[in-house]
Amino acid sequence: MALLDILCFPDERLRTIAKRVEKITSKHQRLLDDMLETMYAAPGIGLAATQINVHERIIVIDISEDKSNPYCLINPEVISHSGKEKMEEGCLSVPETYGEVERADSVVVKYWDRKGNEIRLEADGLLAVCIQHEIDHLQGKLFVDYLSKLKRDRIRKKLVKQQRLM
Numbered sequence: 016m017a018l019l020d021i022l023c024f025p026d027e028r029l030r031t032i033a034k035r036v037e038k039i040t041s042k043h044q045r046l047l048d049d050m051l052e053t054m055y056a057a058p059g060i061g062l063a064a065t066q067i068n069v070h071e072r073i074i075v076i077d078i079s080e081d082k083s084n085p086y087c088l089i090n091p092e093v094i095s096h097s098g099k100e101k102m103e104e105g106c107l108s109v110p111e112t113y114g115e116v117e118r119a120d121s122v123v124v125k126y127w128d129r130k131g132n133e134i135r136l137e138a139d140g141l142l143a144v145c146i147q148h149e150i151d152h153l154q155g156k157l158f159v160d161y162l163s164k165l166k167r168d169r170i171r172k173k174l175v176k177q178q179r180l181m
């Protein structure tokens with residue numbers, strides 16, 4: 016397995032729109048393992064392929080405390096959503112930055128698991144937020160896009176400066 020580099024805002028590659036996976040191959044199996052390892056090491060509760068500069072519709076999530084419940088979502092689509100909820104979000108691609116985002120508080124998502132089985136999952140709370148956050152990445156969208164332009168510009172400045180020092 017391998018740890019992958021995570022792209023950071025304002026890297027334009029985070030704006031790439033991911034393509035559907037047509038067929039799951041052994042390359043995807045290895046990618047999923049590397050994404051899980053990278054997410055756990057970060058540590059984070061989710062990771063979208065976009066963040067590691069792979070532009071396919073692939074997400075991993077684990078909101079458990081003890082790394083015991085990994086989800087692999089291939090070609091995820093929200094098929095219905097309801098309610099609204101505000102939550103403080105962070106992102107591995109926007110380090111040390113947090114902001115309140117309003118999203119649906121429950122979603123029904125369909126996807127392929129790592130074996131290609133078609134799954135329908137009803138999620139609420141943190142899992143629902145995380146699924147929406149990760150699907151946004153696949154569309155080139157970041158949580159900072161929901162903040163005011165003023166806040167986003169401040170965050171951009173801070174991170175550009177930080178990245179210059181690295």
Ligand code: GNR
Pocket residue numbers: 058059060061062063066103104105106107108144145148149152
């Ligand atoms: O680790 C993460 N925590 C988190 C907290 C609140 C809302 C969303 C997230 S996802 C984030 C990992 C990440 O950046 N995934 O893309």
Ligand code: NI
Pocket residue numbers: 105106107108148152
């Ligand atoms: Ni993120």
